[in-house]
Amino acid sequence: MGKDPQRRDITVEFNCQFRVALGSSDFSSIMKAFIMLLPQLLEDFFQKVLVGFGEYEMGLKQKSFACRCCGNDQEFIWKTRHGKATSILTWFRWITIKQLQVQCKRCGGKLYITRTLLGMEQKKRVPEETRRKLALMGALTSYRVSEKIGNMFGWAVDKMTIWKSVQQIGAKMDFVLDGNEEPRGEADGTGVGITGIPKRGKELKVLVQYKKGGGIRVAGIDIGNYNGSWKKLFQKSIEVMKGFDRPFLLLTDGDTSILESLKGKVTILVQRCLWHIPYQAQYVLWKDGVKRKSEEWLHVVTELMEICAIRPLVDCQGTIQAMIASKQTRLEKVIAFCLEKEYTHTATYLENARGDMFTAIENRLEGKTTSRVERLFRTVNMRANVSKWSIDGALNVTKVRLAYYYNGFDA
Ligand SMILES: [Zn+2]
Known part of the structure; x- marks a missing residue:
């Protein structure tokens, strides 16, 4: 739940008492015991905070949630503060919390409010923030190394979850020209080594845009067959190109299929790399x-x-x-x-x-x-050469990786 500036802060009393058996007081014993303790601590903390905010919410005339049956957002009674268990992936590990449930006083409909309070979509188990962290980790290094690093610091996360995060975050990413940056850029393609697909069998196509303060940003990206169309990649940027006060200057090796997709739509000056x-x-x-x-x-x-x-x-x-x-x-x-x-x-x-x-x-x-694209391609290949990929898998990991290095994406 985003903080409403008109609301006061909620103070949550959190007294914790744990019983832990340790065989030694050396550093690693204490760390190990703490990592065992962490899920309990986190679960308790989440529960207490959620109940605290739930109580506060119930005291308000208008709630931040509404009954799904009748739309009532004012009159509710508590059904339970410790209801059915649900799992959520935090930055450290999965935790199980007991859901908060209320009942509509008008129609009797029941409603879980835990995810509303957490600012999460209903039924989602991995919060967006966790997804972004996992996606970035998986895009910066191999899934195996990501898992290893996570485990070293007490994050019990598996390769599959990291992979899935990269796919989800990458698939949602869109690259398009920015009307506030320079009307200049480079378009180029390079073979990508996708393990499991015949060597250099696919081409990564990238459109980069120069930024006013120097540097570049990625404005389009796709992986497909050699000599495949650039259409898809430029489509979203054509309107932006038309909006510039000068013709768009495109540096390219003159691959005719790049120009084909832009013919008659915008004025483009081509320079050869x-x-x-x-x-x-x-x-x-x-x-x-x-x-x-x-x-x-x-x-x-x-x-x-x-x-x-x-x-x-x-x-x-x-x-x-x-x-x-x-x-x-x-x-x-x-x-x-x-x-x-x-x-x-x-x-x-x-x-x-x-x-x-x-x-x-x-x-x-x-x-x-x-040629800045040249360097960008090296950034891509360092990662794409590491794992076994599907085309979409390679595209998504490349998107997240490039978004981090060039477009300000961060977790
Ligand atoms: Zn209702």
Whole structure:
């Protein structure tokens, strides 16, 4: 029950008396005895507080609960303060408390008020706060390690409950562009290793948005087939994109399916991510029939890697200009080489990429943009590689994990 500012605090008398047999007074004996004591203490404490607030509530003219049959929220009598037992998962362990039950004076309907007092949904046994803690723990490390850590500190919680919490919290999470942050971002996909599903068989797609104060937030996430649609991921953000006072600037490797899903809906400026160019070049080289690892293949690929390699934050404008000029000359030579060898796909690809490429190089040299998604993907993989996953399982754990690292989710 949320605290009503007009209400006074309720004082609960809590005298506890326990009889404990200890064989020794050393530290670990005391800790062990306390952990045995903890559920009893917690149960008593919960019970006393609930009865205290229940009594107070019954003294009020208008109650915070209403009869489900007739809607009466004023006249009730106590049925019992220690009724049918119910279990609740606290931060430490399951506890059993006796439910408080009242009866409607108008229609005679009976009503349990324990969960109303706890601010929990009827019939739920795991409070939202407990769920969030378990979900975050399970997203930060493996379920097995979560269970171990919990147990070490007296939290008797099992892997299954942690798993379920991750799924529930993750499934409820929604990622969308924030109209108050920058109209700029990056979209990219990466293969995810999902144990039990053929290696790198699925692609994690992420849309990140730049924040005004620096840093990024996650604005869209999905796991699906390679070359699958980006539609689902962008759908919720299209209205937000339209609301910006400038066209949305999207950095991407130019995966056409990203653009397909946005066609005609919003103006998007696309920049190519530098780190993709050497990789995409390998694909066009293959189309041109160039043998992998041959002398010609190695020449083109290594030249492109050198051209795209950036030492960030060079702060001298003259140096930046000279570096760009040198890279430009080098790229022209690679294009000329491809034309001479009749690698038409590769030559066309590089000619098309040229313009955006140097904008990106320039920005990156000046420290304006770096591919932040790249780092984000590493954050994901550290966790997704650990367990056996279903697609939904991997998506949910990734959602909770990214929400914690980038979107301010905390327990
Ligand atoms: Zn009633």
